[in-house]
Amino acid sequence: MLKNTLYDKLWNSHQVRTTAEGASVLYIDRHLVHEVTSPQAFEGLRIAGRKPWRVDSVLAVPDHNVPTTDRSVGISDPVARVQVETLDNNCVEFGLTEFKMDDPRQGIVHVVGPEAGATLPGMTVVCGDSHTSTHGALGALAFGIGTSEVEHVLATQCLIQQKSKNMLVRIDGQLRAGVSAKDMALAVIGEIGTAGGTGYAIEFGGEAVRALSIEGRMTLCNMTIEAGARAGMVAVDEKTIEYVRGRTYAPKGEQWEQAKAAWADLHSDDGAEFDRVVTLDGATIEPQVTWGTSPEMVLPVDGHVPRPEDEVDSVKRGNIERALTYMGLEGGQAITDIQLDKVFIGSCTNSRIEDLRDAAAVINGRKVAETINQALVVPGSGLVKRQAEAEGLDKLFIDAGFEWREPGCSMCLAMNADRLESGEHCASTSNRNFEGRQGQGGRTHLVSPAMAAAAAIAGHFVDVTKDNQGGV
Amino acid sequence: MDAFTTLDGLVVPLDRANVDTDAIIPKQFLKSVKRSGFGPNLFDEWRYLDRGEPDQDSSGRPLNSDFVLNQPRYSGAEILIARDNFGCGSSREHAVWALLDYGIRVVIAPSFADIFYNNCFKNGVLPFVLAADEVDRIFKEIEANEGYRLQVDLAAQHVTLPSGETMRFEIDNFRKECLLQGLDEIGLSLQHADAVRNYETKRKQDAPWLFSS
Numbered sequence: 063m064l065k066n067t068l069y070d071k072l073w074n075s076h077q078v079r080t081t082a083e084g085a086s087v088l089y090i091d092r093h094l095v096h097e098v099t100s101p102q103a104f105e106g107l108r109i110a111g112r113k114p115w116r117v118d119s120v121l122a123v124p125d126h127n128v129p130t131t132d133r134s135v136g137i138s139d140p141v142a143r144v145q146v147e148t149l150d151n152n153c154v155e156f157g158l159t160e161f162k163m164d165d166p167r168q169g170i171v172h173v174v175g176p177e178a179g180a181t182l183p184g185m186t187v188v189c190g191d192s193h194t195s196t197h198g199a200l201g202a203l204a205f206g207i208g209t210s211e212v213e214h215v216l217a218t219q220c221l222i223q224q225k226s227k228n229m230l231v232r233i234d235g236q237l238r239a240g241v242s243a244k245d246m247a248l249a250v251i252g253e254i255g256t257a258g259g260t261g262y263a264i265e266f267g268g269e270a271v272r273a274l275s276i277e278g279r280m281t282l283c284n285m286t287i288e289a290g291a292r293a294g295m296v297a298v299d300e301k302t303i304e305y306v307r308g309r310t311y312a313p314k315g316e317q318w319e320q321a322k323a324a325w326a327d328l329h330s331d332d333g334a335e336f337d338r339v340v341t342l343d344g345a346t347i348e349p350q351v352t353w354g355t356s357p358e359m360v361l362p363v364d365g366h367v368p369r370p371e372d373e374v375d376s377v378k379r380g381n382i383e384r385a386l387t388y389m390g391l392e393g394g395q396a397i398t399d400i401q402l403d404k405v406f407i408g409s410c411t412n413s414r415i416e417d418l419r420d421a422a423a424v425i426n427g428r429k430v431a432e433t434i435n436q437a438l439v440v441p442g443s444g445l446v447k448r449q450a451e452a453e454g455l456d457k458l459f460i461d462a463g464f465e466w467r468e469p470g471c472s473m474c475l476a477m478n479a480d481r482l483e484s485g486e487h488c489a490s491t492s493n494r495n496f497e498g499r500q501g502q503g504g505r506t507h508l509v510s511p512a513m514a515a516a517a518a519i520a521g522h523f524v525d526v527t528k529d530n531q532g533g534v
Numbered sequence: 535m536d537a538f539t540t541l542d543g544l545v546v547p548l549d550r551a552n553v554d555t556d557a558i559i560p561k562q563f564l565k566s567v568k569r570s571g572f573g574p575n576l577f578d579e580w581r582y583l584d585r586g587e588p589d590q591d592s593s594g595r596p597l598n599s600d601f602v603l604n605q606p607r608y609s610g611a612e613i614l615i616a617r618d619n620f621g622c623g624s625s626r627e628h629a630v631w632a633l634l635d636y637g638i639r640v641v642i643a644p645s646f647a648d649i650f651y652n653n654c655f656k657n658g659v660l661p662f663v664l665a666a667d668e669v670d671r672i673f674k675e676i677e678a679n680e681g682y683r684l685q686v687d688l689a690a691q692h693v694t695l696p697s698g699e700t701m702r703f704e705i706d707n708f709r710k711e712c713l714l715q716g717l718d719e720i721g722l723s724l725q726h727a728d729a730v731r732n733y734e735t736k737r738k739q740d741a742p743w744l745f746s747s
Contacts, residue, residue: 083708101567208627210656313743
C-alpha cells in the first residue's frame with residue numbers, strides 16, 4: 063500500500079481537482095483574516111461584484127494595529143484606526159464573524175484560532191500572514207498567503223497551488239530543563255538556514271517534539287516560515303485531542319466522536335518517504351540567542367559573535383559585516399556581554415499561557431534590572447490575559463517592573479506605538495530580527511520567554527539553565 | 535493584472551542576501567487600505583536618512599546617497615537583481631506593490647522566499663531564479679558597465695545579456711500562462727465551481743464538523 067506523509071494526506075484530502083497545467087485546486091476549510099492584509103482583498107470583491115463563497119469559514123480579528131494600552135479611548139493613530147474600522151465594516155458588509163477589538167476573545171490571530179477551536183486537526187487553514195504555519199501544530203495544513211490570495215479564497219474557497227516537497231525534522235532525545243520549543247525552532251533554523259525549507263512542507267517529529275505541549279508545538283510550527291517553509295506541522299496525538307476538546311468551534315457530541323476517529327489517521331505512515339530528513343538531538347540543544355539580522359544568525363547563549371575574517375565566502379562575510387555594523391556588535395564578543403535596553407515578551411510565537419508561566423517562573427520574585435528602559439508583557443489574547451490574571455501572573459510581572467498590556471502583535475512588528483528606538487537592544491520572544499522590524503534602527507535578539515525574563519533581570523543575556531535563583 | 539511578455543530594461547543590483555519584506559516596505563506603510571502609492575517608500579529605511587511616515591510627501595526627504603536605488607546610473611531601472619532568499623519574512627503583498635509602483639517588473643535572484651515569489655505573479659511582476667554563479671556574473675558586469683540592460687523573454691524563458699548570450703530560467707506552466715495573458719485567476723478558478731460544490735457535498739458527509747461552525 064502507498065505510504066503517505068501527513069502532508070500528503072492533508073493535501074490529498076483537499077485536492078478538488080488538478081488543472082490542465084498540472085496545478086492543484088486546493089479546498090480551504092478555514093480562512094483567518096486580520097486588518098492589514100485584507101482591505102484590498104475586500105475592495106477587489108466589491109469591484110468585481112463577488113461575494114464570499116462560504117462566510118462560515120471566515121474568522122476575523124484585528125491584531126497588528128491595535129493599541130496594547132487602555133482601549134477605552136480607541137485608537138489614537140488615525141491611519142491605524144481607519145484600517146481597523148475598515149475590517150469591522152467589511153465584516154458587517156460581507157456577513158463575517160469578527161472578534162472585535164473590545165471583545166474579550168480578541169487577540170493575535172494565530173493565538174485566537176486554535177484557542178477558539180476555529181483551527182481543527184485535518185483542516186486546511188490560510189491567513190494573509192506568514193505565521194499561519196503556527197496552526198500546523200494541530201495536525202492541520204496551514205500556510206500564509208498574500209492579499210491577492212486572500213481575495214481568491216474569499217471568492218472561491220480554493221487556491222491554485224503547486225504541492226511542496228516533504229521534509230521531516232526529527233528532534234530526538236529530551237530537552238534539558240530551561241530549554242524550550244523556541245530554542246528548538248531557532249536551533250533548527252541555525253541548522254538548515256532561513257532558506258533551508260524553501261519549497262518544502264516540514265513535519266516535526268521525534269521524542270522531543272512529542273513531549274511538547276500543543277502550545278510548544280505552535281511555537282515550533284510558527285517559526286517554520288523563518289526556515290523558509292510555508293507550512294510546518296505535527297502529527298495528531300492524545301495531546302491534540304485533549305487540546306481541542308470542548309473549545310467553542312470544536313465539534314460536539316456525535317460529531318466529536320466521528321471527528322476523533324478521522325483524526326487518528328493524521329500522522330505519517332510508517333515507512334513514508336520524505337524528500338529530506340534533518341535530525342537533531344534535543345538533549346544537546348542549548349538556549350539560543352540571535353546576534354544578527356536574520357534568524358539564522360543564531361548561537362547558543364555561551365557562544366561568541368562571529369568574526370567576519372573567519373568567513374572565507376565573500377558574500378557571507380559581507381552579510382556578517384553588515385549585520386555586525388547594524389547590531390553595533392564586535393566580532394568575537396560574548397553573547398552574555400550584550401547589554402540590553404528593552405525586553406518584549408509576546409507575539410504569535412510566544413504569548414500563550416505556557417510562555418507567560420515560563421517567564422514568570424524565572425522571575426521568581428526578582429526585579430527587572432535598572433538599566434532596562436522598558437519591559438513589556440503582551441498576552442496573545444484576551445483569554446490568555448484573563449487566565450494569567452487568574453493565576454496571579456500579572457501581579458508577578460508588574461511587581462518585577464514589567465508593563466502588563468492588552469493583547470496584540472505589539473512590538474513584534476511595531477505597527478502600533480510599541481517599538482524600539484534607534485540603537486536599542488531588545489531581548490524579544492518574537493520571530494524576526496530583521497533590520498528595523500521592531501522600530502527603525504532597533505536591534506532585536508530572539509530568545510525564549512525564559513531567556514527573555516532572565517535577561518530582563520540581569521540586564522544582559524544569561525544562561526537560564528544555570529540561573530539558580532529562578533524557578534525553572 | 536497587466537500581462538508580462540518581454541522586457542528590455544535597466545538593471546539595478548542590490549547586493550544583499552535575505553532581503554526581507556520588512557526592508558522592502560516597512561510596517562508603517564502597511565496601514566494603507568489601498569494597493570497603490572507604495573513606490574516612494576520602497577526600501578524606505580535604506581533609501582532615506584529620516585524616518586518615513588505614511589501619507590508623507592517623500593520628494594523632499596534626505597536621501598541616503600550610498601543606497602543603490604539613489605545612484606543616478608540606476609535611475610529608471612525596471613529589473614532588480616539580488617542575492618539568495620529574496621523576499622523572505624512577512625507575507626505582505628505590499629512588498630510587490632511597492633516594487634511595481636516604483637517601476638520594477640522583473641526580480642532576479644538565486645532563490646526566493648515562497649510567499650513573495652507567489653505574490654509577484656498576482657501582480658504582473660516576473661521573479662526568476664538564475665544560478666548563483668550566473669547572478670554573480672551579472673553583478674560583476676553591471677559594476678563594469680554603466681547603463682547595463684537585460685532583455686527578458688518570458689515565452690522563451692530566457693534572459694539575454696548585452697553580449698548576446700542567453701541564460702535560461704524555469705517557471706511552471708500555469709504561472710507562465712497567467713502572466714503572459716494577464717489572466718484574472720479568480721475568474722479562472724470559478725470555472726471549477728461545479729467541482730468545488732461536488733467536493734463540498736461529499737466533504738459534508740465525510741466530515742460534517744468542518745461545516746457546522
